Amino acid sequence: MSKYSQTEQQAAITELWYTRCPVPTVSGLALDLGWLDKTFAENAIAFRSLRVVEDRSVRESHYDHTLKGLFREGGNIPAIWARATGKDTRVIGLTWVDEYQAILTLPDSEINQPEDLYKRKLGLPQRVESQIDFSRAMALRGFLSALSVVGLDENDVNFVDVTAEQTDLREPTNSIRSNFYYAEIAALLRGEVDAVYVKGAPGVDLTTEHGLKVVIDLGSHPDPLVRVNNGTPRTITVNADLVEQRPDLVAQYLACLFQTSRWAETHDQDVVRIVSQETGGGEAAVRKAYGTKLHQRLQPTLSNEWISALKLHKDFLLKWGFIPADFDINAWIVLEPFAQAQKLIKESKRWEDKLLA
Template sequence: MTLSELWYTRCPVPTPVGLAAQLGLLEKTVSEAGVALKSIIDSPDRNVRQSHFNHTLEWSFRHGGNVPPIRARSEGRQTRLVGITWTDEFQALITLPTSGIRSVEDLVGRRVGIPKRPEGIVDFMRATALKGLVSALSLEGLSVDDVERVDVEIAQSVLADQEGQSLFGLKRRQSFGEEAAALLRGEVDAIFVKGTAGIAAANFIGAVPVVEFGFHPDPKIRINSGSPRILTVDQKLADERPDLVARLIGAIHQASAWAERHPEETRRFVAREAGATEEQVLAANGADVHRHLGLSLDPELVDAVGHYKDFLRDWGFLETDFSVADWVDHRPWALLDGRAVA
């Protein structure tokens, strides 16, 4: 079978794949191989878009938050992990000024809102909020048993976040709206937020931080759904066209190198990708975001993915356990390096 179309998707967050797409490097690289590039996440077809979350499409690759591809792998989806990016971002527990909460210790016995979506697609925002809560409480030797966790029910599937009049012409609905509303209604005392969307939500409702830890010196505190982000490909693409995967990695490396040389333009591109302002990107990702859009399979990054996979397993988000080391595929990197591949 001759490959004619390659599907790809990325999350609306800082990734070198998103930058490579905006720079035209992805399309150029794929077209030079005689293949058309098609976007999963921008498809009007919900059945196509769901592959962003469950990795069902053959001849596809994905770069973004790690919960959906980890869950897909645990369900038996045949994919390979071919690259990892670590771009730190704002992570915090926030509250209202009137709550009386000023520190992590003040959370003891208080209500922390945790989003909960309908069954069907792995609830990655719930996993994200739980890991954020665990990390924040651990800073003061506390655990989740020291607070009251309150489910914030979200009626619609995440697939609906790109549909409907409530988007007001935008591509997608902003995150943390339901959690912020629960905070304003007094149903919870604190919520977890992250990234540019989290900063925007906190700013909009006049919240104050209980604790911020997105740039904490201990990487295990920072590990979450977006730290690190992973590049995965379906098994057929990995096995039958490792040369094309190597080409893709090469294009991503070009984008990473371009970012290093163009800090202001990179911030602008990241803002466009995230549907945020440059000011929000600066606040959420720091002044050096252009230096943190690389891609590798360094052992410490693989270990970080394994650490979060274990968290997801322990909290019931995985169908079955699996080995992250066995998931990693070094073959396209060997091709890039000019070494023989078994």
């Protein structure tokens, strides 16, 4: 039972906020279709993008989740970090889209397989201005996963810092191509490092553009635990006070995502187009990076397997000093909004009728 009174639960809310990472998210699809705007317009609530705010300190809520009434779907590292630093958030859903996660080297390199990384220089991006350097954590996880499959570890390689620019937090446009891995690729091309980690559609584009050699694609490894990283699984989070005070709005948000993922299952090309714009990668790269069944893999869930994977990654971040404190993953996750959203979908056709109108 909520600790808030019924009056407090029905407190007037005139605006809510959203943000998502430049990756395949069901939120990104719902936003492109205008369905989340419709969902909250019924409640006379404006649904606003965090990434159009000019004040960078406000946009930083994408990482630190300080803005009230914020829904976020994206990489789990910033979400885990925010919770570990005391932000009172809740996980209301998870998604898992396996993606291209590659260790790359130069085409004429003698490195052909993970075993050949022994004693090599591996580039770790370093964004010193970032609140949480998720790109560094992501690359380190990728390298250590690649080493683990051949019985190597961090003591068998040499990590080299690669200075990279702080990431921008703007709405994507068709004219902007992702430059997320440029610093690492440049270091590789200059011979300063022997291998780098990339992922997603931008990673595919860079691999093709420079003719780079794939040492291993972790995203296609048969063991899901090897594939665990910032994007697998992705977290859907919201401020805890909104869950407590207005669980109805949280359920409506999730119900909209459920309906959107159902729509995606029969709209392959539309999904590729939207994800291409979201990621800054070409459509061919989207298909290669996320597979031919991307449109069927966007359904949020809270499976025990995915929750276990999230805990595994939290433990990794704690071990390597990316988060300052431990916390209970199970206590971070709330099941009620998910169940309520499923009930909304099951008991009423108004969701489908409203969104498709």
